Amino acid sequence: MKNSQLKAGAILSYVSIFLSSVISLAYTPFMLRLMGQSQFGLFSLTASVVGYLTILDFGFGSAIVRYTAKYRALKQKENEYNLNGMFLILYTIIGLITAVAGMILYFNTERIFGAKMSFSEIKIAKTLILLLVFNLSISFPLGIFSSIMNAYEEFVFSKVINILRIIINPCIMIPLLLLGYRAISMVIVITILNIICLLINMWFCFSKLKIKIYFKKFEFGILKEIVGYSSYIFLGMIVDKINWSADQFILGAVSGTVAVAIYSVAAQINTYYLSFSTAISGVFLPRLTAMVAKNASNKEFSDTFIKIGRIQYVIMAYILGGFLLVGQDFVNTWAGKNYSSAFYIAAILIVPVTVPLIQNLGITILQAQNRQKFRSLVYILVASINIGISIPLGKIYGGIGCAIGTSVGLILGNIVIINIYYYKKIHLDIPRFWKEIFIMTIPVAIAFSFAFFISIFIGGSGYASILIRGLIFTVGYIPLMWFMGMNEYEKNLFEAPVRKISRRLGFRS
Structure with missing residues (x-):
C-alpha cells in the first residue's frame, strides 16, 4: 500500500475542494447575474x-x-x-x-x-x-x-x-x-x-x-459475484439521487424555475459541505478491502472508524458553525437578496447531514465487507418517505418544505437506524464514537456562543462583516478545539505539514 x-x-x-469552493464563490454570483434566474x-x-x-x-x-x-x-x-x-x-x-x-x-x-x-x-x-x-x-x-x-x-x-x-x-x-x-x-x-x-x-x-x-x-461466475456486490451499492446510489435531486425535480413541477434556482443555490452550498467530508474517506476503500482480506478485528475497524470520524468532525464542525453564524449575510451578499431563503434551506439540509458525513467511513467499511444490503433497503424506505413529505410541503412552503422532507429522511435513516445497525451488526463501537464526539462538541459550542454574542455588537453587512465575524469564530475555535477537543494524533496530523513547510523555507532546522 x-x-x-x-x-x-x-x-x-x-x-481541490478549497479551490473549487473559492472559485465557485467568486464565480457563481457573476454567473447568476449574467445568466438570470430562469x-x-x-x-x-x-x-x-x-x-x-x-x-x-x-x-x-x-x-x-x-x-x-x-x-x-x-x-x-x-x-x-x-x-x-x-x-x-x-x-x-x-x-x-x-x-x-x-x-x-x-x-x-x-x-x-x-x-x-x-x-x-x-x-x-x-x-x-x-x-x-x-x-x-x-x-x-x-x-x-x-x-x-x-x-x-x-x-x-x-x-x-x-x-x-x-x-x-x-x-x-x-x-x-x-x-x-x-x-x-x-x-x-x-x-x-x-x-x-x-x-x-x-x-x-x-x-x-x-x-x-x-x-x-x-467470466460469468465473477460477473454474478460482482453484480451481487454492486446491486446494493446501486440501490444506495438511487437513494442518494432521490435525496439530493428529487427536491429540484419536485419544485420544477409544482413551483417553476425561480423556486428551482433558489433551491439550487442552497443545494450548491450543501454540495460544498458534503465534499469536505469525503476527501478522507473517499481514498480508503482499497485499504479497508485489504483489512477485510487479512481478517482485521472489530476493534481495528472501530478504531479506524472513530479516528477518521474525529478528524472529519474537526473540519465539519468548523464549517457548520461558521455557516450558521454568517450564512444569512453571506447568501444575501453572494447570491443576492432574491435568494435569501436559500440560507434556511441550506441550514435545514446541512445540520442533520453532519452526522452521516462524519460517519461516512462506515459506508466504505460496508462496501469492503460486502454488507451493504441492510443500508440500501432501509434507505429505499427513507427515500419514499422523503418524497411523500416533500411533495405536499413543497406545494405549500416551496424549497423550505422540500428541505424539511429531505431532513426528516436523513434523521430517520442516516442517523437513527444506521447507527443501530453499525453497533448491533457491524460491531462498531458507536457508544465510544458518540462519547468522543460529545466531548469535542463542547469547544465548538463555546466558540460559537462567543462569536454569536460578539456579533450582536458588530453592525453592517457584506463581505467585511462576514470576514470579521468569521475571524472571531476562528480565533475562538482553533485554540479551544486544540486544547479541549483534539488528541495528540490529531495535533500531530495538523502540525506535520506546517513543520515540513517551515523546514523547507529554512525557518526550522
Missing part, C-alpha cells in the same frame, strides 16, 4: 434530471476498485486484465442505454415540464438535455480508468488533473458569459473538459500503470 499516495490524495482532495434554474433543473441517469453505473465503479485491488493483492494479473475487458464491455453497453434513456427524456421534456415553462425555456431545456446525456454516455466507458487509478492508489495524478479542470473552467466561461453566451455554452464547456480529463486518465493507465485489457474470457 502506498501511504504517501493515501495522505497526498486526501490533502489534494482538500486542496437560465440558471433551467441549467440546474436539467442537470438534476439527467443526473438521475448516473445511477446506471449500477455501483460497478466501486466494484472495479474492490476487485482490482483484490487481484493485485493476489498477483493475479490475468484475472485483472480480463476484469478490465469485462467492465469496458459493460460500461459501453451502459453508455448506449444512457443515450436511449436520454432521448426518451428529450422527447418528453414538454410533457414533464410544460405546465411551468414557456416555449423558449422548453427549447433550451431540450438542448441542455441532449448535451448532458452525450457527456454522460461518453463518461461511462471512459470512467473505468479513473476507478482503475483509485484501485492502484494513484490518487495524486487524478487529483492534480481535477484541480486543473476546476481552474480552467471559469477561465473559459467568464469570457463566454461576457459575450452573451448562457446555459448551453456552459454545458458545452463542461462536456469538453470532462472528456479531455477522462482521456488523460486513460493515457495514464496505459502508459504509466501499464494496464492491459483482455477480451479473452468473459
Whole structure:
C-alpha cells in the first residue's frame, strides 16, 4: 500500500475542494447575474434530471476498485486484465442505454415540464438535455480508468488533473458569459473538459500503470459475484439521487424555475459541505478491502472508524458553525437578496447531514465487507418517505418544505437506524464514537456562543462583516478545539505539514 499516495490524495482532495469552493464563490454570483434566474434554474433543473441517469453505473465503479485491488493483492494479473475487458464491455453497453434513456427524456421534456415553462425555456431545456446525456454516455466507458487509478492508489495524478479542470473552467466561461453566451455554452464547456480529463486518465493507465485489457474470457461466475456486490451499492446510489435531486425535480413541477434556482443555490452550498467530508474517506476503500482480506478485528475497524470520524468532525464542525453564524449575510451578499431563503434551506439540509458525513467511513467499511444490503433497503424506505413529505410541503412552503422532507429522511435513516445497525451488526463501537464526539462538541459550542454574542455588537453587512465575524469564530475555535477537543494524533496530523513547510523555507532546522 502506498501511504504517501493515501495522505497526498486526501490533502489534494482538500486542496481541490478549497479551490473549487473559492472559485465557485467568486464565480457563481457573476454567473447568476449574467445568466438570470430562469437560465440558471433551467441549467440546474436539467442537470438534476439527467443526473438521475448516473445511477446506471449500477455501483460497478466501486466494484472495479474492490476487485482490482483484490487481484493485485493476489498477483493475479490475468484475472485483472480480463476484469478490465469485462467492465469496458459493460460500461459501453451502459453508455448506449444512457443515450436511449436520454432521448426518451428529450422527447418528453414538454410533457414533464410544460405546465411551468414557456416555449423558449422548453427549447433550451431540450438542448441542455441532449448535451448532458452525450457527456454522460461518453463518461461511462471512459470512467473505468479513473476507478482503475483509485484501485492502484494513484490518487495524486487524478487529483492534480481535477484541480486543473476546476481552474480552467471559469477561465473559459467568464469570457463566454461576457459575450452573451448562457446555459448551453456552459454545458458545452463542461462536456469538453470532462472528456479531455477522462482521456488523460486513460493515457495514464496505459502508459504509466501499464494496464492491459483482455477480451479473452468473459467470466460469468465473477460477473454474478460482482453484480451481487454492486446491486446494493446501486440501490444506495438511487437513494442518494432521490435525496439530493428529487427536491429540484419536485419544485420544477409544482413551483417553476425561480423556486428551482433558489433551491439550487442552497443545494450548491450543501454540495460544498458534503465534499469536505469525503476527501478522507473517499481514498480508503482499497485499504479497508485489504483489512477485510487479512481478517482485521472489530476493534481495528472501530478504531479506524472513530479516528477518521474525529478528524472529519474537526473540519465539519468548523464549517457548520461558521455557516450558521454568517450564512444569512453571506447568501444575501453572494447570491443576492432574491435568494435569501436559500440560507434556511441550506441550514435545514446541512445540520442533520453532519452526522452521516462524519460517519461516512462506515459506508466504505460496508462496501469492503460486502454488507451493504441492510443500508440500501432501509434507505429505499427513507427515500419514499422523503418524497411523500416533500411533495405536499413543497406545494405549500416551496424549497423550505422540500428541505424539511429531505431532513426528516436523513434523521430517520442516516442517523437513527444506521447507527443501530453499525453497533448491533457491524460491531462498531458507536457508544465510544458518540462519547468522543460529545466531548469535542463542547469547544465548538463555546466558540460559537462567543462569536454569536460578539456579533450582536458588530453592525453592517457584506463581505467585511462576514470576514470579521468569521475571524472571531476562528480565533475562538482553533485554540479551544486544540486544547479541549483534539488528541495528540490529531495535533500531530495538523502540525506535520506546517513543520515540513517551515523546514523547507529554512525557518526550522
